[in-house]
Amino acid sequence: MIDIKLLRNDPDIVRENIKKKFQDDKLPLVDKVIELDKEYRDSKTRAEYLRSQRNKISKQIGFFMAQGNKEEAEAAKAEVKAMQDELESLSSKEDTLAEEIRKIMLVIPNIIDPSVPVGKDDSENVEIEKFGEPFVPDFEIPYHVDIMEKLNGIDLDSARKTSGNGFYYLKGDIARLHSACLSYARDFMIDRGFTYYIPPYMIRSGVVDGVMSFAEMENMMYKIEGEDLYLIGTSEHSMIGKFIDAQLDESELPQTLTSYSPCFRKEVGAHGIEERGVYRIHQFEKQEMIVVCKPEDSKKWYDILWKNTVDYFRSLDIPVRTLECCSGDLADLKVKSCDVEAWSPRQKKYFEVGSCSNLGDAQARRLGIRIKGENGNYLAHTLNNTCVAPPRMLIAFLENNLNEDGSIRIPEPLRMYMGGKSVIEVPAK
RNA sequence: GGAGAAGUCGCCUAGCCUGGUCGAGGGCGCGCGACUGGAAAUCGCGUAAACCCCAAAAGGGUUUCGAGGGUUCGAAUCCCUCCUUCUCCGCCA
Structure with a gap:
């Protein structure tokens, strides 16, 4: 959400921005809101x-009452x-206009x-940089579910029975690998100075x-029946939620947090939920980064x-690239964002494994996240990024670390979390 | 899950029964000043946020006593709902 003062004083900046995002249908809203704002004020x-x-007058009534001057009081x-x-x-007009x-x-x-x-749109997103050689071995890479099944590491049939499509049982070394990736990510982020949270x-x-629009809520969030509670779709929801209406002291900044949580998503209308496998699913786990900082620092933190x-994935021998979101594909709340994509030697292309966003002060304005400054209060900047989100990430991991024998x-870096193992062997039948 | 008590301006606390002089007293903390060679102590002054009017400054105003609603000319104070915290009982990883 932008500052309405900007819209009052420099509506052309706002219009230009709308055009850059190819949302010309929203242009009339600028004049509309200026008009409503005038009326509101x-x-x-x-x-x-x-x-x-x-x-x-009410004060006067009190005064008259104290004097016992009933007549004057009644007149007032x-x-x-x-x-x-x-x-x-x-009052009601004021409320209606404010809401509009x-x-x-x-x-x-x-x-x-x-x-x-x-x-x-997303077809015009721009590759920024590649890290690592996108390598294709000279043997065929099976579909990730087949890799996992050969290792006795996944049971989708049972999951369909208990929970339906979009769920999974991971088992044995694959389940352990899943946890290992998260544990390693946790320690990786702690080593880089982030504070670990379980929200x-x-x-x-x-x-x-x-933390989200109504449409997002409908398409993503699972509601607990009979309770005023929703399962989170990402730990960003609870982590940013904790700053709602907060007044942070300058000395408390920046807040650099890394949170772990399971994530639950309905994925209504999302492409790929019906696909067999663990690419798009209703439940996954994620190690996330959250930063709340002063406005002048947000660009630095974004990088x-x-x-x-990128460093995390490279340490696991997975080639990645960064793909910058172009203006038209950028969500309305964001100032800038990029996806980190991992190399798939099977598909011979990159696919999204994480997303990094700088929201500027827009999220803070909406949620009332303020910083107490020497000369008055001002809004914080907020950012978030995925460190790793398995099991989708396992697809890239398995494809890139696969030997010909399966x-x-x-x-x-992962071995200490895998009981010292340096290889997951194909079990003898 | 049951029974009680409570949530006030950075912190602690007064006010609530008996609605008006309470946007709110006191203490601590913090800031400025006086005193001092300097400091401590002491004394004096100050000490929230959001928004609106005003070209700006000065100034004026509205709202906010956990949140939301209600009663009233007027609510920190009365009523209702919710949230949170504490104590006791029950239950449980």
Whole structure:
């Protein structure tokens, strides 16, 4: 959500930004909100005047009552009653307008960073940099489910029976590998100075409303029946939620946090949920990074964050690249974002394994995340990034560390989490 | 799950029964100043946020006493709902 003052003072900046994002249908909203804002402030000013009159007279009534001057008191009461109608209608008008304005402000996109490439949709996202050689071995790489099954590491049939499509049982060394990747990611981030968190896995509707749009909520969040609770779709939800209406001291910044959680997503209408495997699923686990910082530091943190993910994947011998989101593909709340994509030697292409976002002050404005400064308060900047999110990440891991006989190499950093193993062997039948 | 008690301005606390002089007293902390050679102590002053009006500054105003609603001319104070914390009982990894 952008600052309405920017829209009042420099509507052209906002219009230009909307055009860059190819959302021309939203252009009329700029004038619409300026008009509503004017109307809102007019009725607010009038209502505040009436309230101040009422307060003044009410004080007088108290004074008359104390004197026992009933007649004067009754006369004053009548005076207040006379303006009650106007005040009431103005108040409700004020509320209605404020609500309307907020609704529009929520869909007016955040001002994107000048460095963001202009493009219409995801086909125009821009590759920034490759890390590691995208290597294709001279033997055939099986589909990830087949790799896992050969290692006796997955049971999709049982999962369909107990929970339906989009769920899975991982077992044996594959399950252990899954946990190992997360444990390693946890320690990897702690070593880089982040504070480890285990957050609540369910949050109240009030928090859900704050951290996502209604459409997202409908398509993503599982609701607990009979409770005001939702299963989180990512730990960002609970981690950012904890800062709602916070006033942070400058000395507490930056907050550099890394959180682990299972993630639950309905994936309504999402492409690929019906596909067999663990690429798009209703339940996965994720080690996440969250940064709350001063405005001048957010660009720096953005680069630190995505590089962490690249370093993590490179330490596991997985080639990756960064793909920058172009203006048209960038979510409305974001200033800048990029995906970290892992190499798939089977498909001979990269696929998304993580996403790094700088939200500027937009999220903070919406949620009231403020910093107490020397000369008054100001809004914080917020960022988030995926460190690793298995089991999707296992697809890249298995394909890139597969030997021709079907066994899996365990890169050095992971071995201590795998009981010292350097290879996962194919079990004898 | 049951029974009680409580949530006030950075922290602690007064006010709630008996609604008006309470945006709110006191203490601590913090800031500035006086005193001092310097400091401690002491004394004095100050000490929230969001928003609106005003070209700006000065100034004025509205809202906020856990959250939301209600009663009233007027609510920290009365009523309802919810959230949170503490104590006791029960249950359970």
